[in-house]
Amino acid sequence: MDIPPAARFALLLAAAIAAVAILFAAPGAGRETHRAPCGLADAAFCATFNRPAGTGNRSGELDGTVWGVSRELGFNNLGQHQYDAAVNSLEITGSCPPERVTVDTDIKICRGELNEVVNDNPDVTPFSQGVESGAGTVTSLAMYPKQPFDFSGRTGTVVFDVSDDSGGSHAAWPEFWITNAPAPDPFAHLSTWQALPQYGFGIRLDAVCARGQGAQCGPDCSSANTGNVVTVNDAIVVRDYAENDPENNGDVRTVRYGCVREPTRPGELNHFDVRVSENRIEVYGTNAGTTRPLIHLATVPDAALGFTRGLIWLEDVHYNANKGVDVGARQALHTFTWDDVGFDGPVLPRDLAFDAADSDGKVPGYPQLTNLGWESSASAPVTITIPRVTGVARATGGLLTFNFENEDVSPVSLRYSLNRHPPRSYAWPFPDTMTNSPRTVAIPIPLSEVRTGTNHIKIWSDQDALIVSNVDLIMREAGGIVRP
Numbered sequence: 324m325d326i327p328p329a330a331r332f333a334l335l336l337a338a339a340i341a342a343v344a345i346l347f348a349a350p351g352a353g354r355e356t357h358r359a360p361c362g363l364a365d366a367a368f369c370a371t372f373n374r375p376a377g378t379g380n381r382s383g384e385l386d387g388t389v390w391g392v393s394r395e396l397g398f399n400n401l402g403q404h405q406y407d408a409a410v411n412s413l414e415i416t417g418s419c420p421p422e423r424v425t426v427d428t429d430i431k432i433c434r435g436e437l438n439e440v441v442n443d444n445p446d447v448t449p450f451s452q453g454v455e456s457g458a459g460t461v462t463s464l465a466m467y468p469k470q471p472f473d474f475s476g477r478t479g480t481v482v483f484d485v486s487d488d489s490g491g492s493h494a495a496w497p498e499f500w501i502t503n504a505p506a507p508d509p510f511a512h513l514s515t516w517q518a519l520p521q522y523g524f525g526i527r528l529d530a531v532c533a534r535g536q537g538a539q540c541g542p543d544c545s546s547a548n549t550g551n552v553v554t555v556n557d558a559i560v561v562r563d564y565a566e567n568d569p570e571n572n573g574d575v576r577t578v579r580y581g582c583v584r585e586p587t588r589p590g591e592l593n594h595f596d597v598r599v600s601e602n603r604i605e606v607y608g609t610n611a612g613t614t615r616p617l618i619h620l621a622t623v624p625d626a627a628l629g630f631t632r633g634l635i636w637l638e639d640v641h642y643n644a645n646k647g648v649d650v651g652a653r654q655a656l657h658t659f660t661w662d663d664v665g666f667d668g669p670v671l672p673r674d675l676a677f678d679a680a681d682s683d684g685k686v687p688g689y690p691q692l693t694n695l696g697w698e699s700s701a702s703a704p705v706t707i708t709i710p711r712v713t714g715v716a717r718a719t720g721g722l723l724t725f726n727f728e729n730e731d732v733s734p735v736s737l738r739y740s741l742n743r744h745p746p747r748s749y750a751w752p753f754p755d756t757m758t759n760s761p762r763t764v765a766i767p768i769p770l771s772e773v774r775t776g777t778n779h780i781k782i783w784s785d786q787d788a789l790i791v792s793n794v795d796l797i798m799r800e801a802g803g804i805v806r807p
Contacts, residue, residue, distance in 0.1 A: 361665030383430025393507035397460035407696035418590035490652020496529030555621035673802030696792030714801030
């Protein structure tokens with residue numbers, strides 16, 4: 324078919340323009356591009372919480388294969404039958420529509436974000452959140468991905484977003500920890516709470532400065548702040564179970580620089596970037612509702628951690644938060660929202676962990692409380708059931724992990740028996756002999772005593788009655804390599 328000259332010219336011109344466009348196209352043009360997982364160029368782990376993924380264990384709507392959750396919610400008293408008892412009057416908010424929940428449903432995924440709620444005060448309900456009351460206590464809810472983070476010979480990076488609207492260190496605040504083993508709910512509070520890992524460190528994000536007082540948070544903070552700003556308060560380092568904590572006569576040095584604006588509406592998040600090497604920790608953050616610029620918040624210049632591989636923990640911490648001490652905050656009943664949790668480095672085999680369900684027992688005389696744990700003694704050792712255990716043949720080792728509290732005698736030896744095998748002993752590993760404090764342990768166990776399927780475990784001490792909670796069997800590296 325003959326093409327008129329004008330049409331031929333138009334076709335040739337179109338072809339020439341297309342060729343030039345291809346020649347000068349930006350690199351990657353015409354190809355689908357993807358955002359790096361959690362903004363990390365070399366991500367080993369990334370969680371974005373796109374949808375609920377609960378598996379029926381203690382992790383709520385988190386994917387319980389990937390995430391572990393432990394709760395030490397403050398009320399422990401054998402004489403009053405309080406065994407890791409939790410306040411059960413809860414309403415979750417954040418990026419979720421307000422909803423009454425239970426301790427079993429206190430973690431929810433809404434609008435692609437993770438939300439969790441804690442109440443530290445039995446006098447506080449969703450209808451009385453503003454009441455001033457000193458009846459609260461210290462609590463900690465801890466979440467961790469079962470993927471190891473390795474920073475050997477390098478500076479590794481951990482990122483996460485959280486709605487850090489803390490009212491200060493006598494209210495509610497988020498903490499970030501890394502520990503060498505998955506011992507549940509690692510946490511310390513002043514001299515009274517010593518749930519210390521073998522090795523680890525924690526960063527407290529609860530230094531809050533009110534309107535016009537920003538300069539008190541750091542030399543790079545302005546006093547022209549029109550609302551609350553927040554930064555790193557301090558850091559705790561634990562080496563061989565011994566703490567170095569400036570809030571308990573320690574001398575770990577934290578150098579503060581900047582601060583960031585706190586959220587002012589539900590679901591608004593700060594981004595945090597923690598850079599970790601064995602001897603130095605740097606913390607950066609962003610103003611709420613932004614992801615840039617990164618503001619240098621603090622440095623721990625002489626960390627001397629003593630370990631280079633571990634597990635990261637995101638913690639919701641309270642200290643009697645409706646007592647009315649800090650910046651007018653009433654945060655006894657409070658929701659934190661989290662998102663985009665990740666870290667870089669080599670992708671290492673993931674553990675498989677299997678929860679014992681909380682006891683969910685009533686507390687006689689205290690209808691506002693629900694027991695999560697158990698009482699156990701030499702004369703009446705508790706038997707705890709852990710179902711659906713798998714991966715035994717693939718595991719490189721096994722751990723029995725739990726929290727406990729001994730009220731009257733210290734030190735004590737722990738005794739345990741798996742599936743009616745002869746009892747074994749675990750000696751007190753801690754350098755102090757304090758009683759009435761939650762403790763955390765990760766006890767190596769022989770895989771030959773673990774069954775595929777349902778397992779039964781007894782835990783007790785011959786020297787003192789115990790409160791036991793957050794019990795898990797962990798099959799080390801049995802989850803294999805899982806790339807983000």
